Amino acid sequence: MRVLALDFDGVVCNSAREVFTAAVHTYGCLDPSSRVVQATLTHARPFATELDLSSAPAFTDFTQLMPLGNRAEDYGVALRAMDLGLALPDQGAYDDFYRSFDPSWLQRFHAAFYEVRDRLRADHLESWLALHAGYPPFPSFLERAAARCRLAVATARDAASLDVLLVHLGVAALIPQKSRLDKETGVHKTDHLSALAHRLGVPFDQITFVDDKVNHLERVAPLGVRPVLAGWGHNTPREHARATALGFEVAQLDALDAVLLDGV
Known part of the structure; x- marks a missing residue:
């Protein structure tokens, strides 16, 4: 039976x-004088939840940079670029800026981000859960898909929050524990898909991998998996065009079965 492997954030x-909320608090710990952090934390949010910082203008700029990163430390890179007023219009510009960082700073941000996320989840669980939403047609699609293929999640998210959120979104029963590969699996999605193929005993050409980041799809394509961009996720028309140019299919929420279950 074929495998449909899904990134979590921006797909499920x-x-x-x-x-954004966790990243701003994390960046504030490392650079309390940050212009973006100060403006975001002081921005009025009368209708937002206890934790939600997304009403701040910086949220829009942040979401434009999210697709260019890979892991938690990239959120710090994005916020630094915003602080400096840098335009990073494409993957090449982003990668060049990323390489200018001291690796130790990136490691500190990575570790601090998960500490902040854990604290927000532990101290404000209901408000934290409210910051996460499903994509309305997707849960029913997963129920249909589970009858035709094996489902898996390959994510850079930590296991604790992944498990809580799968329950929150109502899809935990569809994805077995052995098919949940979290950030401890490896740095790159090639690590996740290699581990998944080994665990389930399937060749790469029997795996369809759905991610909202083109740079992840570019990395895993040489394995022989079928890469598909989630066109509804944390990406922009910039990523849709790049995926199409690279020969990757772009799935949309109004045509999930036709693309993701093709050949299953």
Whole structure:
């Protein structure tokens, strides 16, 4: 039976508000004088939840940079670029800026981000959960898909929050524990898909991998998996055009079965 492997954030879950909120608090720990952090934390949010910072103007700029990153430390890179007023219009410009960082700073941000996320989840669980939303047609699609293929999640998210959120979104029963590959699996999605193929005993050409980041799809394509961009996720028309140019299919929420279950 074929495998449908899904990235989590931006595919199963719209978590942009939570990511931004946790990233701003993390960046504030490392650089309390940050212009973006100060403006975001002081921005009036009368209708937002206890934690939600996404009403701040910086949220829009942040979501434009999210698709160019890979892991938690990239959120710090994005906020630094915003602080400096840098335009990073494409993957090449972003990668050049990323390489200018001291690796130790990136490691500190990575570790601090998960500490902040854990604290927000532990101290404000209901408000934290409210920062995450599903994509309305997707849960029913997963129920149909589970009858035709094996489902898996390959994510850079930590296991604790992944498990809680799968329950929150109502899809935990569809994805077995052994098919949930979290950030401890490896740095790149090639690590996740290699581990998944080994666990389930399937060749790469029997795996369809759905991610909202083109740079992830570019990395895994040489494995022989079928890469598909989630056109509804944390990406922009810039990524849709790049995916199409690279020969990757772009799935949309109004045509999930036709693309993702093709050949299953």
